[in-house]
Amino acid sequence: MKKTYEGKTKDVFELDNGNVMLKFKDDCTGKDGVFDPGENAVGLTIDGIGKANLETSVHFFEILKDAGVKTHYVSADVDNATMEVLPAKVFGKGLEVICRLVATGSFIRRYGSLIEDGTELPGGLVECTLKDDDNGDPLITKDALVALNVMSAAQYDSLKEQTLKITQIVADDLKSKGLKLYDIKFEFGYNNDEVILIDEIASGNMRVYKDGKIVEPVDLTNFILEK
């Protein structure tokens, strides 16, 4: 098994069957020893967080599979913190896709002159940012993605449609646990031109509230997995 990439929170291996294996690590992004999913640098290690993120991801990927949404997910071995996935290429040098159900965070920092923090965004709003730490992960429009040859207009439309659908499925699952999804971050890739959800769906990728208070990622994992 050949390691093809060493990431901040996951290592990537090539499998003999043509698929890819992701190994979830206990390294987290954060700063000064405090876990912060929004940070770009690895700031600390939390025992067992790799497995917890994998379990959370498997929970959602299985729900998506049942709902007929194809993703890169094939199978998982939670004990070894590994997930087998379809091979996929990332768009450009990597793209983050955010779906917002409630306006908050960086959206308010940008557009607070026009909308109150906490306003619902009915149906959800999809935004893309480039993975580019040095430039503060800049927002990018559909037209710019197409002009920069990052993706085709049809690929963008597929990505947006899937993002809205997947977000609704995740939000519904969280709602059944008394949790309210504010926003969620995804990564998409393409496999033979087909756009599919890749990476993970873990607590660090979403902003969730319970009874009007934000739920920290470690607590959120426990709520999601009903532990």
Added chain:
Amino acid sequence: MKKTYEGKTKDVFELDNGNVMLKFKDDCTGKDGVFDPGENAVGLTIDGIGKANLETSVHFFEILKDAGVKTHYVSADVDNATMEVLPAKVFGKGLEVICRLVATGSFIRRYGSLIEDGTELPGGLVECTLKDDDNGDPLITKDALVALNVMSAAQYDSLKEQTLKITQIVADDLKSKGLKLYDIKFEFGYNNDEVILIDEIASGNMRVYKDGKIVEPVDLTNFILEK
């Protein structure tokens, strides 16, 4: 005649016929006494620049009228530095619409990891930014403009189509004078739901090159007006 707004570079008056009069001033945006159309604060006064910007605007508005593109322009009195225009509401608290034919400036600061400075963007790329000095005039997508009720999807499509067409007309005129348009900034408004170009089309709103070197706004005005 009632003054309804005092802007950085123009004052706005209500006319008895229901139209609006813009008075072009000699105040320019800039910093430390240096003219910089990208600056938000008024930094200096240049004798005659109000009239020069009006003449330049009239030059382009007349070309657009001849090409069948409706704008807010009605007529002008260059000696008095005034322009009569249709009344129009701005989108949100004001929106800047940029059309890029060549990737440079803030586009490269955002997306330089994916594209070289100076790369042509065939057909042109339209971007919108909010007029919000305190937040650095943030980029905003079509979907966010619709979600924030700044405009409808149909209004955005009209704005984008008009921007591409107007930019091509301006670029063609500049090309006939040996000048190359890199990018240009517009402001649109709506008059009875119809989206129309408003404000001015002056040298400070565009980035233009001649023989591979950028042309400063004052020189550009002279080139455009063939003075």
